[in-house]
Amino acid sequence: MELTGLSTEQAPPITAPVRFFVTAPLFGILAGLLIFFTDAPTLMNRYSIESIIITHALTIGFLSFIMLGSMTQMLPVLAGAKMPKVELVTKYSYILMVVGVISMLLGLYTSNRLLNIIAFIGLGSGFLTMLIATALSLKTVSNFNATVKGISTSIVFAFFVVLMGLYLLYSYISDDIDSTHMIVANIHSVWAVFGFAVILIIGVAFQVLPMFYVAPKFKAFCKKRVVWLISIGLVIWMFLSAFYEEYTLAGKLWIAVFVWAFATTVWLKLSRRRRPISDVTVWYWRSASVFLTLGSFLWIFDEYFKHEYIVMVAILIGGFILSIVIGMLYKIVPFLVWFHLNGMGYMSIPTINEMINKRVAQIQFILFIASLIGFIFSFYMQNLLQVSAISFIISMVLLEYNVISPVLIYMKTKKTKPDFDMSMFEAPKE
Amino acid sequence: MSTIKEFLSADHSKCDGIFANMEEKAGESLLSARELCEEFKSQTEKHFQMEERVMFLEFENKTGMTQGPTAMMRQEHTQMRALMSQMLEAIDADNKDKFFGLSETLMILLQQHNMKEEQMLYPMAQQHLAADSDRIVSMMESLIVE
Numbered sequence: 001m002e003l004t005g006l007s008t009e010q011a012p013p014i015t016a017p018v019r020f021f022v023t024a025p026l027f028g029i030l031a032g033l034l035i036f037f038t039d040a041p042t043l044m045n046r047y048s049i050e051s052i053i054i055t056h057a058l059t060i061g062f063l064s065f066i067m068l069g070s071m072t073q074m075l076p077v078l079a080g081a082k083m084p085k086v087e088l089v090t091k092y093s094y095i096l097m098v099v100g101v102i103s104m105l106l107g108l109y110t111s112n113r114l115l116n117i118i119a120f121i122g123l124g125s126g127f128l129t130m131l132i133a134t135a136l137s138l139k140t141v142s143n144f145n146a147t148v149k150g151i152s153t154s155i156v157f158a159f160f161v162v163l164m165g166l167y168l169l170y171s172y173i174s175d176d177i178d179s180t181h182m183i184v185a186n187i188h189s190v191w192a193v194f195g196f197a198v199i200l201i202i203g204v205a206f207q208v209l210p211m212f213y214v215a216p217k218f219k220a221f222c223k224k225r226v227v228w229l230i231s232i233g234l235v236i237w238m239f240l241s242a243f244y245e246e247y248t249l250a251g252k253l254w255i256a257v258f259v260w261a262f263a264t265t266v267w268l269k270l271s272r273r274r275r276p277i278s279d280v281t282v283w284y285w286r287s288a289s290v291f292l293t294l295g296s297f298l299w300i301f302d303e304y305f306k307h308e309y310i311v312m313v314a315i316l317i318g319g320f321i322l323s324i325v326i327g328m329l330y331k332i333v334p335f336l337v338w339f340h341l342n343g344m345g346y347m348s349i350p351t352i353n354e355m356i357n358k359r360v361a362q363i364q365f366i367l368f369i370a371s372l373i374g375f376i377f378s379f380y381m382q383n384l385l386q387v388s389a390i391s392f393i394i395s396m397v398l399l400e401y402n403v404i405s406p407v408l409i410y411m412k413t414k415k416t417k418p419d420f421d422m423s424m425f426e427a428p429k430e
Numbered sequence: 431m432s433t434i435k436e437f438l439s440a441d442h443s444k445c446d447g448i449f450a451n452m453e454e455k456a457g458e459s460l461l462s463a464r465e466l467c468e469e470f471k472s473q474t475e476k477h478f479q480m481e482e483r484v485m486f487l488e489f490e491n492k493t494g495m496t497q498g499p500t501a502m503m504r505q506e507h508t509q510m511r512a513l514m515s516q517m518l519e520a521i522d523a524d525n526k527d528k529f530f531g532l533s534e535t536l537m538i539l540l541q542q543h544n545m546k547e548e549q550m551l552y553p554m555a556q557q558h559l560a561a562d563s564d565r566i567v568s569m570m571e572s573l574i575v576e
Contacts, residue, residue, distance in 0.1 A: 077542045080550035143553050211541040214450045274450035275537075276457055277530070335538045342509055351531030352538065 020069025025400035027061025032393035096126030146223035150203015157195025164188035215273035263292035284327025291319035355406040367395035435552035480570040
């Protein structure tokens, strides 16, 4: 058991996750701008290059950055595991991933082989370094609870998702896009969404919901079986979609049922929480639950309509993941700033609520939800797309504001040293 | 008799319950939440002392680790004690924003602290102190808060 994870001195430096958190909304803004300048029919085709670029600005630039950044903080707290050489690993992975994702977006858009090669190297080495470092830290955990199992399973899926992603990128580099490319692309996207993101969120939710909201604990069946059941469903679905495409519905049903059950459970747990406070993070969990429920059902429904609604499914399930991730950012960033400053001996620092502008957070939430609803309805009213894109861009700007504000407080406090006082931590006199 | 881990984890849940009630009451009227805030403070203080004066000492004697996890937990206890005192001050000043800012900060600090204890320290303590588990739980139950 890695008890050193409990020590402040050995806890990851605040820069490890924060560099990812501060950058992520910028990719959200970029994705919004790309949506704004793209027409609706192009975006309705999941295989159009514009759709692929926008999807990856969000999935890599926004979601992966936040999820992997959070991992550096979550591992010591949830699992008692410390990432080896965390500052070095996160600094270089971050640089590689930023260069990689920007090169990929530009490379795919301009069909530039050199940029795609840089993206291949940057994303491959950046992602694999983070994933291997996480896996190594998880190896030291002896108390393998439901949350650790969820995180570990999601890392396994992430590993395959990255390898498949690299194969797909290599297809663009070698200009060899055949039928296998489409099959791999399909598995890559479904495993990324359900295998990595959804399973990671489920694992973390087992701890976070009861802890932060004093909600009822998840049932033993849920904690012990759901991650495995979804994982088995994903493997079955993969074989069916690769070899027996006409039966993929069975695999989809299997996954969707358990995912929907989780979404419903989250809603019920929140309704029965003992902590009455209803802040923007609770709204995000609620909206996530609705998006996941609708997305799961539409994924099944879509099977009967020749995948006509698959982009709508992506918006809904993407909405679920984005909602959770943004909601958690509002908890994690101000807490990290407070925790690190307080641990250094600064006593009269703002509280968590004072670091985030609540009104801005509420407006950000409304604009974000409005943009997702707008994106869905732009299938029928194409004029809505640009308005929704503007709403999404503003919501991401506001999110960036709320992420940067606590970080600026941290920097200012460290610089001005207003009330440095370690007396509180001195040993009592005998 | 429950194990050290079960006993202390159950006490975490008990404190969480009082905390939730206190926030609910504070939502209605801050001054009316004073009693619950004091109850939460005293229950949490008892929990801290059960750890600091009994379990941590036993653990440190058994393992020889005095500057490791228990030192870190003591430091976080100190941070939480300061926050609880500030919450009472916010009630006295009838400053709702300050109170909820402090309670949110305390809640997250408390929960990540509890997670670390329940996931790591308690199982470790149970492993090292299994033979004396009943005695230690009994000592914690009968502890008089200083």
